Amino acid sequence: MRRVSLLLSVVALFVFAMASKSWAIDAQLSGDKVKAGDAITVTGTIDPGQELFVVVATEKMFKPSDADGPKERKELKGGKGGKNAFGDTAIPPVYYVVTSDPTKLATPKSSTKGQTSGIFAFPPFKYEVRVNKLKAWADIPEETKSYLGPIKDEAQWKFIAFTHENKFGINTISKEAPIGGGNARCIMTDYNTEKEAWNKGATLSLDKATGKFTMTMAPYKNLAPDTRMKVYVNGQDIGNFTIEKSTYFFKTANIYMNPLVVFFGAFIIGCLFVIMGAAGGLFTAAFQVTVLGTKGPIGINAANTIKPTNLFLTLCSPITGLMNYFKEKRFAWPVAIFFAAGIVIGAFFLGPNFSAKYLPLKAYKFYLGIICLIIGIKLFMESLPSSIEKKKAMKAIIQKFNAAVKEAKSSGKAMELGKVEFEKFNIIKFDMKFWGETFVARPLIMLLSGILMGMIAASFGVGGGFMFMPFMTTAMGYPMYLAVPIALAGTFATSVGGIAKFSLMGYQPDWIMAAAIAAGAIAGGMVGPKIQKHLPEIFLKRMLALALVIVFLNYTDALFFLR
Structure with missing residues (x-):
């Protein structure tokens, strides 16, 4: 009987101690609503002599099966x-x-990052950076484990570390962007006490x-509106607060940004595209990633939103040009159809x-x-x-061709001259007559090359013009007036195939952002030629090359101060 009484007394003392511990915590939040990017302050009292552990976390939990991306879901689960x-x-x-x-x-240490x-x-692509490395679950004191809020076991802790x-x-x-090319913020303390990058703020x-x-800290600046x-x-658990939007929130892109910034950034890209003559998708990808x-x-994964959003620009930008080329009978279809078909195959299936x-x-940015x-x-x-001299000569040829097109249209011969003529179709090679010139058509090479280039272009979410033009003018030997319409068709084909496949896989573009980018780029493309003349x-090309x-x-990550 005495043993039972003693046991009950011990249990009662334990319960009382735990209750006293809970009662000793008295804490308040600075508000129940916080604008995205702003700080939350927690004040209060804990037991004298205790260390402080304040956990700030999203109320809604995430598990691998919640991932909408099939590749991400598979990798996170398995x-x-x-x-x-x-x-x-x-x-x-x-x-x-x-925490105090x-x-x-966690343990501050140097860690190898990059490639x-x-x-x-190898350096500089492989480098050392300071990180706050989370400890193994077994190395964390039991009392500290009880302070981690929703994290209760080793599996959760490993997932948090990942x-x-x-x-x-x-x-x-x-x-949240990694700090200096290292890890994202997780375990922090007072910055004035420990001046490490992850403690800033x-x-x-x-x-x-x-x-x-x-305690004051600012959660991730792009938390969606109404996140609890x-x-x-x-x-x-001492309470919760709700995130309020700071400016316009692009839901799929998952960022706050003024739409005018998107439009005018894309407008500049449109102007640059005119100067470059290609690589508009490349500039847009860099704009999405960096700006x-x-x-x-x-x-x-962020890259799987960037790519289809990017492709919307390359879907819209060639439409006007393609319509004009069709109208003017400047479309060499025996070459273009096989090239575009190959690109669609590569962009959709591969x-x-x-x-x-x-x-x-990580890999997307690097390559x-x-x-x-x-x-x-x-x-x-x-x-x-x-x-420059070579380009002037090419421009002269194009101007001569454009003059011939204009004359043919005025004399009613455009339909006749723009007609593609050939004696016998051959999948390997045949001669075709187009606008008074004879060209060699190689449908199979165009098809196979299109598959490869379509795969590469769609993989990066770009139109592929930077590959198409050199291929047709250098490898195939086609003049610019023949190559440009085909390249535009290829860009359009990449976009159609890529967007369709990404969407079917569950990777949707941010349609509103895509529309703003496309509108800005198209406007820039209209204004660009007028600016370019002056x-x-x-100088422009060298500045772009430097950029x-x-x-x-x-x-x-070749330069440490850009990481």
């Missing part, structure tokens, strides 16, 4: 290479711990003698599947940077005197 398989583990996609003792949860494997796994330390996890779930004061504390955030102090910071919905699996944002370098070098070469071409090289250095 892992990759036997690692990072999270099954049905649920976590808050946005999760922070601001961060060493209980850690593959052919580019969404803050792995680029795929960050760009698919937590969405966090302030914490704790009087251990009285238990009084104040829960706050825990040393494990106790707009398109993130994509939670559960979809590109998006390959891209979703192998080009998440987009490589393409920018190639185009930058090409632009610089085009600014050299020899290239600006020195050599593309900077994009390359940024996207490949």
Whole structure:
């Protein structure tokens, strides 16, 4: 009997101690609504002598099966290479711990980031950066584990680490940009006490003698409107607050941005496109990544929103030109049809599947940077005197051809001259007569080349003009007046095939952003030629080449201050 009484007394004391511990926490939030990007302040009192652990996290939990992206869902559930398989583990996609003792949860250290494997796994593409590395669950004290709010077990903790330390996890779930090329914010303390990059914006004061504390931090700036955030102090739920929008919110892109910024940015791209003659999709991709910071919905890697949104521009931009070329009978269909068919095959059946699996944002940015370098070098070469003279000669040929078209239209011969004539079709090679000239058509080569280039273009969410024009003028030997209409058809085909496949896979464009980008770019394309007449071409091309090289250095993390 005495043993039973003793046991009951111990249980009662334990319950009383736990209750006293709960009663000792008295905390308040600075408000129940916080504008996206603004800070929340928590003040209150905990037991004297205790360390402080304030958890700020989204109320709604996320598990891998919630991901709308099929590739993301498969990888999050089953892992990759036997690692990072999270099954049905649920976590808050946005999760922070601001604490007076961060060493209980994380260890500041240097970590290797960037291209850690593959052919580019060498400096400067592979580099060391300071990170706040989360500790293994087994190394966290039991008492501290009880302070982590919605995180209750090792599986959840591993998933949290993945969404803050792995680029795929960050760009698919937590969405907050890594700091200096390292990890996203998770475990923080007072910046004045520990001046590490991940602590910026966090302030914490704790009087251990009285238990009084104040904590201030700003959650991720692109949290969607009406997102409910829960706050825990040393494990106790002390309330929640709701995110209010800061400006216009692009739902699918998952960012706040003034639509006018999107429009005028795209307007500049339209002007640049006129100067370049191609690569409008490439500029738009860089604009989305660098300026707009398109993130994509939670559960979809950012790159898989950027690509289809980008393709909407390349869908709209060639329409006017194509209509004019059809009207003027300047469309060499035996060449164009096979080329466009190949591109549709590559852009629909191959590109998006390959891209979703192998080009998440980290890889997408890196190889987009490589393409920018190639185009930058090409632009610089085009600014050299020899290239300028060659271009003048090409312009003279085009002007002569345009004059012939105009004369043919006025004399009523356009229908006759614009008719494609050939004696016998051959899938390998045949001669065709078009506008008084004889050209060699190679349908099979155009088809196979179209498949390859369509796959590449759709993989990066670009039209592909930067590939199409050199291929037709250099490899196939077609003059510009024959190549340009075919290239436009190829760009349109890439966009149709790519958007259709991405959408069927569950990767939707942000249609509103896409429309704003397309409108701005088309307007820029109309104004660009007028501006171009008053600006020195050599200077413009070299400035653009320099800009593309900077994009390359940024996207490949080659310069530490651009990471």
